[in-house]
Amino acid sequence: MNNLGRNFWVSNFLIILIIIALVFVIKALFNPILSKQQQQYGLDKRLAVLNDITSEADLKHKIEINNFSYIKVTNDRLSAPLTYIEQKEAQLFRKILPISPSTQHSISTNQVIEYSVKNLEYSTLYQHIILLIVAALVITTLFCNLLYLTLFRKNEQLLIEETLDDSDVKSIFTIAAKAIKQKIRNLKSDVSDKEMRINKLSNQANRDSLTELNNRHAFRSELTELLSSDNNQDHAILSVIRIFELSTVNASRGFQQGDHYLLNVAKIIKQVALNYANTQVFRISGSDFAVIAHNMTTTDAHKFSDELKFKFDQYQATHNLESVAFNGMTRVSAKQLPEHVLARADIALAKAQIAGPNAWALEEHSEFQLGEQHWRAVINEVIEKRSFTFLQQPVQAIHRNMKGYQEIYTRFLGENDNIIPASTIFSMAQRIDMIVKLEQLIIERTIANYRQKSDFNTHWGINVSYACIQNSAFLIWLERLLLKESDIAGSLVFEVHEKPLDNHLTASKRFFDMLKRAGSRSAICRFGKGICSFRLFKELKPDYIKIDSSLIVDIEHDSTNQQFIRMIIDVAHRMECQVVAEGIERLEQKHILEHMYIDGIQGFLIARPTPL
Incomplete structure (x- = not known):
């Protein structure tokens, strides 16, 4: 309904309300007159001097009952009040604001008469006045409505003619015609906007209801479109x-x-993704998110992942969680198969899991594009055929009280003796629950090699994953093995990354205590990156800590890192723990660390990994 039609009905409704109000106002003005007339009527009829009325017949005999609409008599001779009510239906006008009954007390007796008089003359006058006013208002309203409708239709016709006429308009409706033309243009614009909204609504099928991100269906479509592109540069x-x-x-x-x-996790991902152009975020399953960043460089991918990890670390500390999320990345280009891309992303995710809480990894090796079944077969073959060799890299002692050792690395061989990245093997072994079996074999082979190739004066370092540390069966097995090989146990140093130790402190302490009982040494590598690094000194009491290479890389120019490393060395020496610096590549780094009384160094400056 337009505004003109609404105003028409509203005005008519107001007229009706005015009529009703007038009826009540006039009746309210008449009521004092009617009440006074009713009281006077009782005096004129001398109701106060009537003898006691004893029956209805006596009432009709003594009082002209037709002039009353209501009579109630009470006296000592009546057992109950005698009441008379006019049987005929009362008039409508009499029901509007009715006046109260009057009361007359007998002069000589205890008789009381309550009564209401019809007051036909005044009631009729009131009724005529009301009917006259209502009739006048109704006739006036009908006339106005008729005139209004006639003018409205005439104006409507003129406006239509003006609107359809493209020539210069000179009539009094020029402004209205222009306004209507503008309305038509606005209407077309609204239709266009509505079409856009409809398109947006159609996209709701691709939205996740909880996070409002694009869902798995949208992710599949986007990935397929990217992989099927004819442009090989995409x-x-x-x-x-x-x-x-x-x-x-x-x-x-x-x-x-x-x-x-x-x-909250979705919000963090979206916030970080907003800093990079052409980036889309998806929720692809209950606990999985995906990000597709078009034309992103590897450098930006590293930066994106570092920012994401920083946000996750903050959220983890605030909400007291063991971890928030892991991030596995891979490069995608046209003409690749979706299953290969997703398999690489899964491999990267497995690598991230083994790197510590909220870690990330980037997998770019296209030759390893198969899924878990393939990796289960590969790792089984590695275990059955013992298809791996060892590399060694020395940890050189600087302080005379420290005895250096050789850190042992594992190199895995695939078909045709192709080298399989060790990080991939360890990550997938953990993912498919074969990490314990694999590391048990590596430790057994390391001890066997030590017995064959060592003069028993050197020490060897063996890396152990935190997945094995948490495994009670593995700890029992390792303790029995070290007790059995007691002549070699004292020459072994077991290295564990710092990050998972702090998150699983109870299991970590059990592992370090077991090594002490068995006579072996322990080392915490990549030390100094965690929030609670120094707490590990007190709780675990390691024999060595190996400072993370990220603290060493620019130590010549970073006075803050120099001060931090100096503090680490001081605290470690107080706890009778020796300190090794990892990633030494320049002579300047070595000289600075020597002046800080570092105990040992390791890196390409000293030696690169060589076959054992």
Whole structure:
């Protein structure tokens, strides 16, 4: 309904309200007159001097009952009040604001008469006045409405003619005609906007209802479109981000907190992604997110992942979680198969898991594009055929009280003796629950090689994953092995990354205590990057700590890192722990660390890894 039609009906409704109000106002003005007339009527009829009325017949005999609409008599001779009510239906006008009954007390007796008089003359006058006013208003309203409708239709016709006429308009409706033309243009614009909204609504099928991100269907479409592009120059970075704590949060804090956790992670990913052009974020499963960054360079991919990890670390510390999410990335280009791309992303994700809380990894090796079944077969073959060799890199002692050792690395061989990246093997072994079996074999082979190739005066360092440290069966097996090989146990140094130690402190302490009982040494490598690094001194009491290479890389120009490393060395020496610096590549780094009384150094400046 347009505004003119609405105004028409509103005005008519107001007329009706005015009529009703007038009826009540006039009746209110008449009521004092009617009440006074009723009281006077009782005096004129001398109701106060009537003898006691004893019956209805006596009432009709003594009083002209037709002039009353209501009579109620009470006296000592009546057992109950005698009441008379006019049987005929009262008039409508009499029901509007009715006046109260009057009362007359007998002069000589206890008789009381309550009564209401019809007052036909005044009632009729009131009725005529009301009917006259109402009739006048109704006739006036009908006339005005008729005139209004006639003028409205005439004006409407003139406006239509003016609107359809493209010539110069000179009539009094020029402004209205122009306004209508503008309305038509606005209407066309509104139609266009509505079409756009409809298109947006059609995209709701590709939206995740909880996070409002694009869903798995949209991700598949985007990835397929990218891979099927005819332009071989099209490329992107695919990032798969997996939340591993979701089931724990749901179980311990409830599904509502789980949803809140998901929303916060989604918000973090979106915030970081906004800093990079042509980047899309998807939620591809209950605990998995994906990011496709078109034309992103490897450098930007590293920067993106570092920013994401920083945000995740903050969220983890704030909400007391063991981790927030891991990030596996791979490069995507046209003409690749989707399953190969996703398999590489899974491999990267597995690498990130083994690197510590909220870690990330980038997988670019296209020759390893098969899934878990392939990797299970590959790792089984590695174990059965013992298809791996060892490399060694020395940890050189600087301080005379430290005894250097050789850190042992594992090199895995595939078909035709092709080298398989060790990080990939360890990551996938952990993913398919074969890491314990694999590391048990590596430790056994390392001890066997030590017995064959060592003069028992050197020490060897063996890396152990935190997945094995948490495995009680592995700890029992390793302790029995070291006790069995007691002549070699004292020459072994077991190295563990710092990050997972702090997150699994109880299991870590059990592992370090076991090594002390067995006579072996322990080392924490990549030390100094965690928030609670110094707490590990007190809790674990390692024999060595190996300062992370990221603290060494620019030490010549970074006075803050120099001060931090100096503090690490001082605290470690107080705890009778020896300090090794990793990643030494320049002579200047070595000289600075020597002046800080470092105990040992390791890196390409000393020696590169060589076959054992």
